[in-house]
Amino acid sequence: MFHVSFRYIFGIPPLILVLLPVASSDCDIEGKDGKEYQNVLMISIDELDSMIEIDSNCLNNESNFFKKHSCDDNKEPLFLNRAARKMRQFLKMNISEDFNLHLARVSQGTLKLSNCTTKGKGRKPPSLGEAQPTKNLEENKSLKEQKKQNDLCFLKILLQKIKTCWNKILRDAKEH
Amino acid sequence: MIVHLNDKQENLKRHDPITHPWSEKIMTILGTALGMVFYLLQVVSGESGYAQNGDFEDAELDDYSFSCYSQLEVDGPQHLLSCAFEDPDVNSTNLEFEICEGLLEVKCLNFSKLQETYFIKTKKFLLIGDSTICVKLGGKHITCQKMNIVKRVKPEAPFDVKVIYREEANEFVVTFNTSHLQKKYVKDLLHEVVYRLEKNENDWMHVNISSTKLTLLQRKLQPNAMYEIKVRSIPNTNYFEGFWSEWSPSSHFRTPENNSGKMDPVLLIISIVSFFSVALMVILACVLWKKRIKPIVWPSLPDHKKTLEQLCKKPKKNLNVSFNPESFLDCQIHKVDGIQARDEAEAFLQDTFPPQLDDSEKQRLGGGVQGLNWPSQHAVITPKTFGGESPLRCLSGSVTVCDVPVIPSSRPPDCREGGKNGPHVYQGLLLGAGTTNSTLPPLFPFQSGILTLNPAVQGQPLFTSLGSSQEEAYVTMSSFYQNQ
Numbered sequence: 001m002f003h004v005s006f007r008y009i010f011g012i013p014p015l016i017l018v019l020l021p022v023a024s025s026d027c028d029i030e031g032k033d034g035k036e037y038q039n040v041l042m043i044s045i046d047e048l049d050s051m052i053e054i055d056s057n058c059l060n061n062e063s064n065f066f067k068k069h070s071c072d073d074n075k076e077p078l079f080l081n082r083a084a085r086k087m088r089q090f091l092k093m094n095i096s097e098d099f100n101l102h103l104a105r106v107s108q109g110t111l112k113l114s115n116c117t118t119k120g121k122g123r124k125p126p127s128l129g130e131a132q133p134t135k136n137l138e139e140n141k142s143l144k145e146q147k148k149q150n151d152l153c154f155l156k157i158l159l160q161k162i163k164t165c166w167n168k169i170l171r172d173a174k175e176h
Numbered sequence: 177m178i179v180h181l182n183d184k185q186e187n188l189k190r191h192d193p194i195t196h197p198w199s200e201k202i203m204t205i206l207g208t209a210l211g212m213v214f215y216l217l218q219v220v221s222g223e224s225g226y227a228q229n230g231d232f233e234d235a236e237l238d239d240y241s242f243s244c245y246s247q248l249e250v251d252g253p254q255h256l257l258s259c260a261f262e263d264p265d266v267n268s269t270n271l272e273f274e275i276c277e278g279l280l281e282v283k284c285l286n287f288s289k290l291q292e293t294y295f296i297k298t299k300k301f302l303l304i305g306d307s308t309i310c311v312k313l314g315g316k317h318i319t320c321q322k323m324n325i326v327k328r329v330k331p332e333a334p335f336d337v338k339v340i341y342r343e344e345a346n347e348f349v350v351t352f353n354t355s356h357l358q359k360k361y362v363k364d365l366l367h368e369v370v371y372r373l374e375k376n377e378n379d380w381m382h383v384n385i386s387s388t389k390l391t392l393l394q395r396k397l398q399p400n401a402m403y404e405i406k407v408r409s410i411p412n413t414n415y416f417e418g419f420w421s422e423w424s425p426s427s428h429f430r431t432p433e434n435n436s437g438k439m440d441p442v443l444l445i446i447s448i449v450s451f452f453s454v455a456l457m458v459i460l461a462c463v464l465w466k467k468r469i470k471p472i473v474w475p476s477l478p479d480h481k482k483t484l485e486q487l488c489k490k491p492k493k494n495l496n497v498s499f500n501p502e503s504f505l506d507c508q509i510h511k512v513d514g515i516q517a518r519d520e521a522e523a524f525l526q527d528t529f530p531p532q533l534d535d536s537e538k539q540r541l542g543g544g545v546q547g548l549n550w551p552s553q554h555a556v557i558t559p560k561t562f563g564g565e566s567p568l569r570c571l572s573g574s575v576t577v578c579d580v581p582v583i584p585s586s587r588p589p590d591c592r593e594g595g596k597n598g599p600h601v602y603q604g605l606l607l608g609a610g611t612t613n614s615t616l617p618p619l620f621p622f623q624s625g626i627l628t629l630n631p632a633v634q635g636q637p638l639f640t641s642l643g644s645s646q647e648e649a650y651v652t653m654s655s656f657y658q659n660q
Contacts, residue, residue, distance in 0.1 A: 039326075039415040040303045043360050098253065101299050104280040109304040 027077035027116035032173040037166050041109050044102040045159050051099050052156045054149065063154055071165035076172075077114045083162050084110035090155055093148070110162070239263045240271075240311050240319045245330040245419055249359045251297065257325060258295040259287065259309060268292060271313055278307030278325065301325055303361070329418030331356055331365055334388075334407045339429040346394040348431075352407050352424060354388060366412035368420070371405040373398065374428070386412060399434035 031037060065086060071079045087107040091100055244259035259273055273287035273294040280300040287294040301307075303326055310320035336353040356365055369390050370380045383390060397403065407424045411417055461469065 035415040036304050039361065039413065098299075101280055105302060108280060108302055112302075112305050 027081055027114055029077040029080065029169060030113045030115060032169060034166075034170045034173075036109065036113060037170070041106055041166070042163070044105045044109075045163055047102045048099065048106065049156065049159055051095070051102075052152050052159075054152050054156060063157075065154075066157075066161070071161065071168060076165050076169050078116065079165055080110050080162065081114040081116045083158055083165075084108075084114065086158065087155070090151065093151065106159075106162070240266065242273075242309075242311065242319075242321070244309060244321075244323060245328045246301075246325045247330055247332065248301075248303075248361045248416075250332065253299050254297050255299065255301050255325075256295060256297050257287075257301075258293055260293045264292070271311055271318075274310050274312055274317075276308045276310070278302045278305050326415060327417045329362055329411050329416050331362060331409045331411060331418070331421040333422040334367065334409055334424040337405060337407055337424050337427040339405060339427055341394075341429070341432070343432075348392040348394065348397070348429065350390040350392060350405060352388055354409060356409070357388075362411055362413070362416050364412045365409040367407055367409050369405065369407050371403050374402045374404050394431065397431045399431055402428060402430050404428055 065082075069079050069082045084107045087103060090103055091107075094100065240261065241263070242259050242261045244257060247256040247258075250256045257275065261268060268289075272289075273296075274284055275287070275296065276284040278301065279285060280302055282300060285296055285298060285300070287296045306322050306324050308320055308322050310317045312318065332355050334352045334354045338351050340349045340351070341347075342349060350369060352367075354365065354367075356362055364386070367385050367388070369383045369385060371383075371392070372378075372380045404426050405428075406426045409421045410419065
């Protein structure tokens with residue numbers, strides 16, 4: 001019995017200590033010179049911004065996403081990674097082919113540049129919203145429209161924050 | 177933990193079939209047999225090749241290396257990627273190209289084939305990171321290359337090359353157009369402009385510019401010659417790189433003839449007129465220097481000696497004036513009481529002549545005026561004027577004397593040069609015989625001066641000074657100078 005307790009006392013804690021860094025995220029960003037951002041990503045972000053015909057002072061200013069994630073110091077790559085993942089949800093909106101392509105370029109390009117080593121095993125991307133049971137078609141239609149507007153508003157704000165975060169990265173890179 | 181591992185090892189050793197002696201032998205025999213079989217197969221296949229498919233007969237010797245270039249936004253938002261084998265002898269009948277990675281929304285895309293070139297036209301290039309392009313045969317990858325599409329950009333060829341001659345600046349302005357000015361990704365290009373004389377086949381001049389306008393100076397080109405010019409482009413950004421585009425269509429232009437010896441006609445006329453004007457001014461200056469220009473620029477001081485000389489010019493030839501008594505033979509000479517005559521003359525002068533002595537005419541009444549009764553008679557003495565220039569103004573009085581303005585330049589009295597005490601001969605002082613009471617022969621005016629009488633000459637008309645003092649003489653002299 002004594003050797004069994006030794007196994008659990010001296011075996012498991014070191015194991016936990018070794019495995020702990022694996023669970024944490026470690027993000028780094030490539031392209032700090034700004035070539036990829038200025039020549040490719042920024043063009044697509046501007047195109048998306050022009051396609052979204054909605055006032056930026058809309059709802060979702062205090063979205064939960066922005067409460068959880070922000071472009072703080074030393075967390076810029078992580079924020080960009082999270083934002084890029086979030087953008088993939090909007091591909092389902094199917095606004096237009098060009099819209100989807102630019103959205104995909106920003107999302108995929110940012111993910112490629114932001115090298116994050118977080119292990120997310122088959123994590124299902126959160127959906128934009130659950131379908132609520134509606135009473136009639138008209139209410140359903142208006143709700144969908146409202147939801148679309150909210151999503152577009154969120155996307156517009158998200159694009160602005162991505163741009164701001166990239167500018168911050170480039171500025172910090174120039175200073176250093 | 178180590179204790180547990182050791183126990184496990186012992187258990188494995190006991191039940192491990194591999195460590196059994198007879199099994200080792202069996203395994204060895206089997207392995208050898210299989211090896212021999214594979215070796216024979218390889219040898220056989222190497223000699224005869226595959227019977228089914230002859231394409232792989234020389235598969236090991238074919239070079240499937242290929243090269244690709246990309247053209248972004250070549251058809252609206254669509255991009256083009258073109259690949260071709262470097263070896264033109266490659267039989268590409270069943271070969272396919274495939275691109276994977278670096279794409280949007282899809283994993284891989286297949287190329288289309290056009291003659292010997294493989295291409296793909298799509299919007300789905302990510303434009304970040306590398307892509308993998310593989311040559312496939314029957315679904316199997318033969319060769320693959322990893323490349324970045326943005327580093328293999330070949331711009332579209334420029335077009336619409338125009339050459340305009342600017343005569344006023346003596347230069348040629350070359351302009352051209354490129355479709356990349358309206359593109360979003362590859363906007364900044366480096367353009368190479370080349371030009372040559374048409375007769376010189378390979379002597380091209382190169383100029384690199386980043387804009388779509390170039391200026392060629394006329395003096396650097398041969399006159400009256402035909403030139404050929406064309407342009408190509410290459411990406412000039414820090415992100416997009418690639419190859420030179422195709423050459424633009426050539427444009428031709430002719431340089432004008434050398435007109436450095438010819439002058440502008442207007443300029444020629446102006447230069448001739450200005451030359452003649454300057455020459456005329458120089459000639460006029462030389463001609464008028466002495467008479468007009470020099471007196472104004474460098475006025476001369478009056479020279480009294482010269483002035484006197486001018487005053488005392490020699491009489492004309494036809495005038496016979498002298499104090500020689502023989503010249504007065506035909507004149508009736510009457511003796512006059514000298515003192516009375518002098519007094520009368522002085523009085524007369526005081527009454528008649530105005531204070532401005534410089535303009536006053538001094539008359540000298542010669543003695544011997546016959547029949548002239550001064551106090552009682554009125555006589556009009558009309559002095560003769562030269563050329564009838566000066567008007568006469570008759571004054572009433574015991575003796576009517578007409579004022580005649582002095583014109584020294586035209587009527588200088590004749591004076592003999594000689595000593596100051598010498599006799600002064602006055603021109604025109606002729607008293608004709610038979611002078612009546614009514615008229616008197618005209619008296620010539622004379623310059624006032626110091627009148628000196630020759631006391632030795634008797635019976636000569638007494639010349640009285642008109643009361644002109646030395647001051648009057650100098651005043652008259654200065655006025656003479658001023659009139660000059």
